[in-house]
Amino acid sequence: MEFSSAVNLITGRIMSVLENQASLLAEVGAEIDEIKLELKAITAFLRDADRRSGVAASNETDNEWIANFRDIAYEVEDVLDEFMYHFNKQQQWRVKPSRFLLKLIHFPKNLLVRHGVAVKLQDINKRIKSIAERSHRYRGFYSESKKSIDQTGGEYHRNNWVKNLSESALFLKDDDLVGIDKAQQELLGWLMDQDPQRTMTSVVGMGGLGKTTLVANTFNKQFVRQHFDCCVWITVSQQYEVTELFKSMIKQLYDKVKEKTDADSMSYRELVETLVNFLQPRRYLIVIDDVWSIKFWQDISIALPANMNGSRILLTTRKEDVASFEVGAVNHIHRLKPLPFDESLTLFCKKAFVGKGGQCPLYLASSARNLVAKCEGLPLAIVALGGLMASKNSIVEWNEVYNNLNRELSENDTYFERLKYISLLSYHDLSYTLKQCFLYCCIFPEDYVIKRKRLIRLWMAEGFVEPLKGSIPEVVAERYLTELICRGLLQVVRKNESGRPEECKMHDILREFAVSISKSVKFVAKSDGTEEVEDNGIRRWSIEAKEKEMKAASKAALSRVRSLLVFAIDETSKTSFNRLPSGFKLMRVLDLEDTPINELPDELVNLFNLRYLNLTRTQVKELPKNIGKLYNLQTLDMVDTQIEELPAGIVKLKNLRHLIAFRYNVNSSAFHFWFGIVVPSNICLLNNLQTLTFVEARGDFIKQLSRMTQLRVLRVGNVHETDEKNLCSAISKMVHLQSLVVQSCKEDEQVKMDALESAPPDLERLFLSGKLEKVPHWFNSLDNLKFLFLHWSRLRDDFLPHIQALPNLEQLNMENAYEGERLDFIEGFRKLMILTIVGCTRLKEIVMNKGVMPAVQDLCIIDCQEFTTLPNGWESLADIKQVRLLYVSSVLFKKIWRSRRMEQGTIRGVMLSRQEGVEAVFSITGLFE
Numbered sequence: 001m002e003f004s005s006a007v008n009l010i011t012g013r014i015m016s017v018l019e020n021q022a023s024l025l026a027e028v029g030a031e032i033d034e035i036k037l038e039l040k041a042i043t044a045f046l047r048d049a050d051r052r053s054g055v056a057a058s059n060e061t062d063n064e065w066i067a068n069f070r071d072i073a074y075e076v077e078d079v080l081d082e083f084m085y086h087f088n089k090q091q092q093w094r095v096k097p098s099r100f101l102l103k104l105i106h107f108p109k110n111l112l113v114r115h116g117v118a119v120k121l122q123d124i125n126k127r128i129k130s131i132a133e134r135s136h137r138y139r140g141f142y143s144e145s146k147k148s149i150d151q152t153g154g155e156y157h158r159n160n161w162v163k164n165l166s167e168s169a170l171f172l173k174d175d176d177l178v179g180i181d182k183a184q185q186e187l188l189g190w191l192m193d194q195d196p197q198r199t200m201t202s203v204v205g206m207g208g209l210g211k212t213t214l215v216a217n218t219f220n221k222q223f224v225r226q227h228f229d230c231c232v233w234i235t236v237s238q239q240y241e242v243t244e245l246f247k248s249m250i251k252q253l254y255d256k257v258k259e260k261t262d263a264d265s266m267s268y269r270e271l272v273e274t275l276v277n278f279l280q281p282r283r284y285l286i287v288i289d290d291v292w293s294i295k296f297w298q299d300i301s302i303a304l305p306a307n308m309n310g311s312r313i314l315l316t317t318r319k320e321d322v323a324s325f326e327v328g329a330v331n332h333i334h335r336l337k338p339l340p341f342d343e344s345l346t347l348f349c350k351k352a353f354v355g356k357g358g359q360c361p362l363y364l365a366s367s368a369r370n371l372v373a374k375c376e377g378l379p380l381a382i383v384a385l386g387g388l389m390a391s392k393n394s395i396v397e398w399n400e401v402y403n404n405l406n407r408e409l410s411e412n413d414t415y416f417e418r419l420k421y422i423s424l425l426s427y428h429d430l431s432y433t434l435k436q437c438f439l440y441c442c443i444f445p446e447d448y449v450i451k452r453k454r455l456i457r458l459w460m461a462e463g464f465v466e467p468l469k470g471s472i473p474e475v476v477a478e479r480y481l482t483e484l485i486c487r488g489l490l491q492v493v494r495k496n497e498s499g500r501p502e503e504c505k506m507h508d509i510l511r512e513f514a515v516s517i518s519k520s521v522k523f524v525a526k527s528d529g530t531e532e533v534e535d536n537g538i539r540r541w542s543i544e545a546k547e548k549e550m551k552a553a554s555k556a557a558l559s560r561v562r563s564l565l566v567f568a569i570d571e572t573s574k575t576s577f578n579r580l581p582s583g584f585k586l587m588r589v590l591d592l593e594d595t596p597i598n599e600l601p602d603e604l605v606n607l608f609n610l611r612y613l614n615l616t617r618t619q620v621k622e623l624p625k626n627i628g629k630l631y632n633l634q635t636l637d638m639v640d641t642q643i644e645e646l647p648a649g650i651v652k653l654k655n656l657r658h659l660i661a662f663r664y665n666v667n668s669s670a671f672h673f674w675f676g677i678v679v680p681s682n683i684c685l686l687n688n689l690q691t692l693t694f695v696e697a698r699g700d701f702i703k704q705l706s707r708m709t710q711l712r713v714l715r716v717g718n719v720h721e722t723d724e725k726n727l728c729s730a731i732s733k734m735v736h737l738q739s740l741v742v743q744s745c746k747e748d749e750q751v752k753m754d755a756l757e758s759a760p761p762d763l764e765r766l767f768l769s770g771k772l773e774k775v776p777h778w779f780n781s782l783d784n785l786k787f788l789f790l791h792w793s794r795l796r797d798d799f800l801p802h803i804q805a806l807p808n809l810e811q812l813n814m815e816n817a818y819e820g821e822r823l824d825f826i827e828g829f830r831k832l833m834i835l836t837i838v839g840c841t842r843l844k845e846i847v848m849n850k851g852v853m854p855a856v857q858d859l860c861i862i863d864c865q866e867f868t869t870l871p872n873g874w875e876s877l878a879d880i881k882q883v884r885l886l887y888v889s890s891v892l893f894k895k896i897w898r899s900r901r902m903e904q905g906t907i908r909g910v911m912l913s914r915q916e917g918v919e920a921v922f923s924i925t926g927l928f929e
Helices: 004-018 026-051 060-095 097-134 136-152 165-172 182-193 211-219 222-226 240-254 268-279 294-304 341-352 361-377 377-389 397-406 415-428 433-443 452-462 473-486 510-521 602-606 648-652 680-684 701-708 721-732 777-781 892-898
Strands: 198-206 230-235 284-291 314-319 330-335 492-495 501-505 526-527 540-545 562-569 588-590 612-614 636-638 658-660 662-664 674-678 691-696 713-719 739-744 765-769 787-791 811-815 822-825 834-836 845-848 856-864 882-886 906-914 922-928
Touching: 060 787, 182 198, 182 222, 182 314, 182 330, 198 211, 211 222, 211 230, 211 284, 222 284, 230 602, 240 268, 240 294, 284 674, 314 636, 341 361, 341 377, 361 377, 361 397, 377 415, 377 510, 397 415, 415 510, 415 834, 433 473, 433 526, 433 540, 452 473, 452 612, 452 636, 473 501, 492 562, 510 526, 526 822, 540 602, 602 892, 648 680, 658 811, 680 701, 701 713, 701 721, 713 721, 713 922, 721 739
Parallel strands: 198 314, 198 330, 230 284, 284 314, 526 540, 540 562, 562 588, 588 612, 612 636, 636 658, 658 691, 674 691, 691 713, 713 739, 739 765, 765 787, 787 811, 811 834, 822 845, 834 856, 856 882
Antiparallel strands: 492 501, 662 674, 882 906, 906 922
16 A cells, blocks of 8 residues: 555645644634544554555555545645744744834734634644545544544554664675676676777676676775776666766766766766776776667777777667677677576575574475565566565564565566566565655656765654664664665675765666656656646645756745755866756755755745755855755765855854765865865854864854863864864863864964863774974874875874774875885784775885784875885784775886896886785786876
């Protein structure tokens, strides 16, 4: 019953408003009390109906009844929001005594508004009851629900997403892959053979078979990447813009060789020329994921030279004609097949029995086999079903799921229908909260990579995150994300250095399923901004802008929209439109990331309901001076905009939790590789702020900072030596601080922080930018630190003994941080996985004692011109995967070159990598000038 889930989401929010604003709504109290009782009764009915029906097909009567109530619930929400909108204006008049006369003038109008609200709610109550009278099923349950509510005091909510936390480790492991060995060996044979011709390999199969998973796992193998001079991954999908794909390729290629290029400003001809010139002399590997049309090869082939260096192209597609198309080169085709039953069972158990190490208990063995058989070897279905069963322990629950599957699936169902139904089963097993979080992800375009923090803050702004005693909303929302990932409903694209999912996306089949549900319940409307938008009750509007201008919609149509997300998806839309439609009076979310808008709507400051404003990478130059009227705002994101200073009114945003504002320096090797934003000194009045990044310390800001004890993320620049006492005093009071960045005002200014007695206990990330005379004494108290970045520290004494015992340090980055000639890793660094040393111009040698850094996987040394020998002892590092050397001494390259009797040549960098499963064998890739 898809409608009922949506209605419950609406009623939950309405009930919250009714409870929280009871005092304001007192003048319409009788209507409020009656409608609260009706909403509670209907909510109980809907949940019972949803639980009894599961995913069985609902009848037309049920769906019509639920759709009618959904529209009424939306109407209640509109009435309440309109009332709050009016109340907000009234409060603004009360602020200034000089407007007393205006209050008198508007007093009759206020009475009329309250009377209007009461009349509307009375009408809604009558209509709800008339629907109840027409529905025999509803009437039968209605009285019982009402009686139950009267007896229980309205207890109707449940949290069924809380599960064993061991599941959260599921997406942190790489051993979930099953049944790809044989297919992968065939791919590796084609990729790594000695044929000098450029060849094409196609992996073809229906959606959900794991094409992308197979190719990604192959592409990411270190010895594969080291076999080629350069590797690129692009995702095409059904809609693509070839110039955007070319730009993505150029950025990836030049980023790998640490060179700058302005691909965004290149014409089509310049893009092609740049790619051809770069790729022609090299052995390249290009992965092209999700190709739908033969035409795509005609569009892109001009930029991929058919050289004789052993280059390879690897693509995935669902369409046989694309895989079989003659491309004028050697063409290999791997047709991916469903998993055999035994491998299907193994994959299922990995998902269903995470806490038991993937081992199925004997009492569930028969049920597990029966369920796996229903998936018919489709990995995406197996993962979804396994994630569903992970929350079910009794044989009764397992049999119930199997009976539902058996009843709904026939032997003649297509793979797609089977996958769709199993996904539907997983969806309906979610809590009401998680259902809306899952559906919300389809608001992003196909194959869109969604950042974790952005998604969490959007969920919060939408009101999806329920309060949980003892936890802040951000932590609760991250648990929601973990749950969706564990169930296979979202896929992790990238993890951060701590193993947490940094980026994720929806599989296109699951997204299609979510879009279908969202459309049917008016949860999300999607458009390209060119068609007329009618007043059809949409609450969330996602625009994938493709044309020069978005069509203006009527104010009536837009007045009910609560969320607008705009995505500029091709070159035309990125250069043409400047302004947004107007009329969003009750907006909660406005997300314009990557949209080249340079002017905000005039009525922005009247959006009292706004919780989330994202201007990242827009061309907006300033915020309105009366920004303080947005007193409900929770997130203000302004990364890489033209905004340099915040207006004084920002301090009125008492509900603001995340203030993110900085610009990157295009010269990444400079001391100032980012620039902060100037904020009012009394920004410290915002006592709900959790994130403050990246601000320029001006005036008495540092002195005021001690009032912000609630901060969890702080990044501050333009710090002077004289700020030491005040800065350390402030940091010592931030007991919840997890991430800290301190940057001095200039490269010769010291970062003085010795006045700090001990570090905040929860600190996980520390970035110090500026000169250090010595390592601060409190470094030994960084028990939870995972990431340490010393930038332009220019330490003269060996500082490693001061940090070698840190128990959780996983990544150490040093850029121009040490002026000595030798670094001795004597002991410790038990969990260090990534060590990066950049710009230490006098460094000649690194020594690693046996047993030090046992977990290190990646060692990178860049721009250390005096470095003359490979790190002594690095061969004993058991888990090392690669050693990267770039811009080091030519003496070192000559030694490596001679020792391996390779051809002479001018070489700028070399990358050494241990091949998997082969002891002490290394592959070498030269980067030629």
